[in-house]
Amino acid sequence: MTNKVCNQHFREKNKDRARLLIKCPDQPGIVSKVSTFLMNYGANIIESSQYSADPEGGNFFIRMEFSCPNLLNRRTEIEQSFQEIAEIFYMEFEFRYVSDIKKTAIFVSKELHCLMELLWEWQNGDLMFDIGCIISNYENAEQLAKSVNIPFYYIPANKEIRAEVEEKQIKLLKEHEIELIILARYMQILTPNFVSQYPNQIINIHHSFLPAFIGARPYERAYERGVKLIGATSHFVTNDLDEGPIIEQGVERVSHHDKVEDMKRIGRNIERSVLARAVKWHLQDRVIVDGNKTIVF
Amino acid sequence: MTNKVCNQHFREKNKDRARLLIKCPDQPGIVSKVSTFLMNYGANIIESSQYSADPEGGNFFIRMEFSCPNLLNRRTEIEQSFQEIAEIFYMEFEFRYVSDIKKTAIFVSKELHCLMELLWEWQNGDLMFDIGCIISNYENAEQLAKSVNIPFYYIPANKEIRAEVEEKQIKLLKEHEIELIILARYMQILTPNFVSQYPNQIINIHHSFLPAFIGARPYERAYERGVKLIGATSHFVTNDLDEGPIIEQGVERVSHHDKVEDMKRIGRNIERSVLARAVKWHLQDRVIVDGNKTIVF
Amino acid sequence: MTNKVCNQHFREKNKDRARLLIKCPDQPGIVSKVSTFLMNYGANIIESSQYSADPEGGNFFIRMEFSCPNLLNRRTEIEQSFQEIAEIFYMEFEFRYVSDIKKTAIFVSKELHCLMELLWEWQNGDLMFDIGCIISNYENAEQLAKSVNIPFYYIPANKEIRAEVEEKQIKLLKEHEIELIILARYMQILTPNFVSQYPNQIINIHHSFLPAFIGARPYERAYERGVKLIGATSHFVTNDLDEGPIIEQGVERVSHHDKVEDMKRIGRNIERSVLARAVKWHLQDRVIVDGNKTIVF
Amino acid sequence: MTNKVCNQHFREKNKDRARLLIKCPDQPGIVSKVSTFLMNYGANIIESSQYSADPEGGNFFIRMEFSCPNLLNRRTEIEQSFQEIAEIFYMEFEFRYVSDIKKTAIFVSKELHCLMELLWEWQNGDLMFDIGCIISNYENAEQLAKSVNIPFYYIPANKEIRAEVEEKQIKLLKEHEIELIILARYMQILTPNFVSQYPNQIINIHHSFLPAFIGARPYERAYERGVKLIGATSHFVTNDLDEGPIIEQGVERVSHHDKVEDMKRIGRNIERSVLARAVKWHLQDRVIVDGNKTIVF
Incomplete structure (x- = not known):
């Protein structure tokens, strides 16, 4: 299998997979809001890791890897509608699509x-x-x-x-x-x-x-x-x-x-x-x- | 500082801390429901780790460590009201209180x-x-x-x-x-x-x-x-x-x-x-x- | 540099190097006899490691790596004359020449x-x-x-x-x-x-x-x-x-x-x-x- | 067993054991001379490690641990008679006796x-x-x-x-x-x-x-x-x-x-x-x- 074919196969296999990376000031409710947002798109969270630099007043970081039906066609929609949550929590965020091979x-x-x-x-x-x-x-x-x-x-x-x-x-x-x-x-x-x-x-x-x-x-x-x-x-x-x-x-x-x-x-x-x-x-x-x-x- | 005093100090310091352990069949929406539940009690999730044995049909495991104001007085209330979510998702769950030194x-x-x-x-x-x-x-x-x-x-x-x-x-x-x-x-x-x-x-x-x-x-x-x-x-x-x-x-x-x-x-x-x-x-x-x-x- | 050339260079560089491996019953005098034997051929011991399975009655093992002028021309002579020591101590032994690439x-x-x-x-x-x-x-x-x-x-x-x-x-x-x-x-x-x-x-x-x-x-x-x-x-x-x-x-x-x-x-x-x-x-x-x-x- | 008794037991068990540490300019014949010296006192070399900083002109280091009958009574004699070899090879050396607990x-x-x-x-x-x-x-x-x-x-x-x-x-x-x-x-x-x-x-x-x-x-x-x-x-x-x-x-x-x-x-x-x-x-x-x-x- 050549690498081009291999990449194609990888892209196809992971077309519904993405990772959401967030950095924002720590406060209650972040995980709840973000995971509810993803659920509303039918996404299943495959892996999730988070880190609180300091639970009392520091930054909060989270990486969620999820699978979401029909993901690639809804990229723009998802990213735009996430903007609302981002603003509430003063988030820096990024969606990274597994099929976007670097x-x-x-x-x-x-x-x-x-x-x-x-x-x-x-x-x-x-x-x-x-x-x-x-x-x-x-x-x-x-x-x-x-x-x-x-x-x-x-x-x-x-x-x-x-x-x-x-x-x-x-x-x-x-x-x-x-x-x-x-x-x-x-x-x-x-x-x-x-x-x-x-x-x-x-x-x-x-x-x-x-x-x-x-x-x-x-x-x-x-x-x-x-x-x-x-x-x-x-x-x-x-x-x-x-x-x-x-x-x-x-x-x-x-x-x-x-x-x-x-x-x-x-x-x-x-x-x-x-x-x-x-x-x-x-x-x-x-x-x-x-x-x-x-x-x- | 004797160990009794030390334990007392540890209990006092961690009186609002608990860990929620869950095992259930994997499906979308679990993290959303659980984190929203905790948010509604004013809890802040300090640490969260999860594991999907097999995203397509296996078991899902999660450990959430959280801090929740007035936790010890609301133990019974929280545990009873969590029962509802547990039933929806067929969960085995346990709340473990950090101040309960084993x-x-x-x-x-x-x-x-x-x-x-x-x-x-x-x-x-x-x-x-x-x-x-x-x-x-x-x-x-x-x-x-x-x-x-x-x-x-x-x-x-x-x-x-x-x-x-x-x-x-x-x-x-x-x-x-x-x-x-x-x-x-x-x-x-x-x-x-x-x-x-x-x-x-x-x-x-x-x-x-x-x-x-x-x-x-x-x-x-x-x-x-x-x-x-x-x-x-x-x-x-x-x-x-x-x-x-x-x-x-x-x-x-x-x-x-x-x-x-x-x-x-x-x-x-x-x-x-x-x-x-x-x-x-x-x-x-x-x-x-x-x-x-x-x-x- | 091709590997053939490289091997040739390695052989030339190591033409005077060998390793002597010995196994025999442990007793006083082995190191003395062997190192004196090598010295008499003008050899310098570069590295030496030994192991006594049990100082009281077990086997003794030694590996000596040495450099000896004009080694390759004197292989047969050295090996034959070592036979005498080997018999005294009931040794199994082997000379391995570094230039003999395996x-x-x-x-x-x-x-x-x-x-x-x-x-x-x-x-x-x-x-x-x-x-x-x-x-x-x-x-x-x-x-x-x-x-x-x-x-x-x-x-x-x-x-x-x-x-x-x-x-x-x-x-x-x-x-x-x-x-x-x-x-x-x-x-x-x-x-x-x-x-x-x-x-x-x-x-x-x-x-x-x-x-x-x-x-x-x-x-x-x-x-x-x-x-x-x-x-x-x-x-x-x-x-x-x-x-x-x-x-x-x-x-x-x-x-x-x-x-x-x-x-x-x-x-x-x-x-x-x-x-x-x-x-x-x-x-x-x-x-x-x-x-x-x-x-x- | 108290530590004093334990030390006494250790000293008794190791009364015939010593380590000879040597540093000198590298040259052929060192191991031969030293091991022959030890053999002449009836010593058995238990462990030996050596290091040549640079086989062509650097320093040579060796540590030999040996067992020698009646060692403690012959300390002075052995050390004095080793002086002769030490001078030939410009050695710094030291005999350390295992029973001399530091x-x-x-x-x-x-x-x-x-x-x-x-x-x-x-x-x-x-x-x-x-x-x-x-x-x-x-x-x-x-x-x-x-x-x-x-x-x-x-x-x-x-x-x-x-x-x-x-x-x-x-x-x-x-x-x-x-x-x-x-x-x-x-x-x-x-x-x-x-x-x-x-x-x-x-x-x-x-x-x-x-x-x-x-x-x-x-x-x-x-x-x-x-x-x-x-x-x-x-x-x-x-x-x-x-x-x-x-x-x-x-x-x-x-x-x-x-x-x-x-x-x-x-x-x-x-x-x-x-x-x-x-x-x-x-x-x-x-x-x-x-x-x-x-x-x-």
């Missing part, structure tokens, strides 16, 4: 292990996205991209030509209508201009358990410090380097026997699995950004 | 590490129960029980005198109005007569990652089999030995260097933390038994 | 995740073996095998034709001079005849944390039992199904939310990493079989 | 969970030290200390009176002939004067996975940063605050549900188990300091 771009540099993991889980059906393109400042991923029929763009990059590089990249992202950018060990810094165009839509993998070893050469510094655990962190990209909201982290044990090269090897396994989990949760609309933190439902 | 008995034999962990977390305020008594078929826990002012009963036990032993135990459990029995490495088998009087109210810790090494001498058998992981399992006690619904499991790595004695030592740490987690979740009314499985919200 | 066959059925992991770590240089061929009773791995230039043999198999299937397989194994067979989710049982020809040379991955769920359909049975941990086990294949010496095990948490399909998906990640670790240790001559257990140095 | 002081402040874990594992026989005294700047550990018959000293402390406080402490440490100081959540900074008197003999537990959240209030800062893992680190104390050689680290997962208080509670469990492991390894003479790192054999 158009994704993967950025990569020389090391391909994170890209390979993403492609693999995508082929397995574990990651449900639509990979519009792979962009790299190295040529070595080209063959891999071709083998799975994904457009590959080689755009050499360095500090000096950052502006023009990003211009080319953004042009491609627009052409492919990209909604999610995954930095799968892309080793260039993005400018505020780039980041501002994709707020909470760029997921990076950093090769340390942040905030330890922020910045460059984390494995070298972990080795020098003599830590007994190394890790990786997946986070949304903001203009504060390595300071964006953390989605997921993982660690593994190391010992005095492990040199920098061993740490990098062990680290590659942590990086790829941490990134894949973070991406998966994002694709399932489970990740809500709250200030510089995430809520992962 | 009266608990701890059964123990020679090894005291699980008992010590429970007492410790209880003193820290991590486990909120009211320990009515400690019952043992050995005398060695007596001093420990006395040091924390908990009644201790030494009841020698063996296979031959099981009936009369259990008679004594049940008499004590009734006297102390026990609602939860924790077998904290109590090495005697309970009879069906005993078990049937405390359905889903007896939590045991088994010293293997079940279903591996069911029965006696698990560490010896783990050593003989040469496993690289050992574990422990906390489960509700049923009449099928070691076959009751599993609440929590944990494992640790072992190597060829670890003899049976090392495994027992490592295992003690797993046992005490697995049991403490299982008990904690039960005390928070997070564990729902569904057939021979548990849902842990 | 010729390996990978057996696979329909599910390819373990094969993919092995190929990937091989391409990364994390697994240093020489993959002589991939054999499958399904056709779907053919393209993958071709993409990395490894001979692929499709040999349909089932219970009825087992004898002739194994005849074909063994013929191929001989042709490719295979020293290690990896069952990377090969879902056919091997006969005693096959197994006896490759003692301690066949590594399997079983999709449960053995001895739990021995036999078929482990994820289905794990789901039915309601366990909170699922796992995988890599072991040497013997004639006792799923009873061979365990090399490595791993587990991950599951919850009531995870259906059989989710467990299989989570399990695939455990399986591939557990198998890769077991294979890696074997390739580094770290795994010694002792009865039905392994010592992993 | 005299230990535990420093604690208000939080007692680490102290309790140490006492517990000591009572179980898992930690084999001789607790000379417990010193605290709070009074609340007194009862606990008394219950296990360990001298307790209450020495109020703060920044202003640091010099005189340490003077009192050092006087007590000398009186009790202390060789190891455990800071079991002792919340005062030690001066360079104090630290210099106990080089590599003071073990601290820091409540974060260093180098993340160095300094004060790590859980508060972990909460603010929104990390998904929290941890603890046990390290030797040097004059660089929180920068001493790391012995052991551990982490646990947290989620957006966990407030600062929850993190502290989860953290307490990590802290006590990480500290207990670090102490245990130190008591077994497994930890060698190499610059600002440790080798843990």
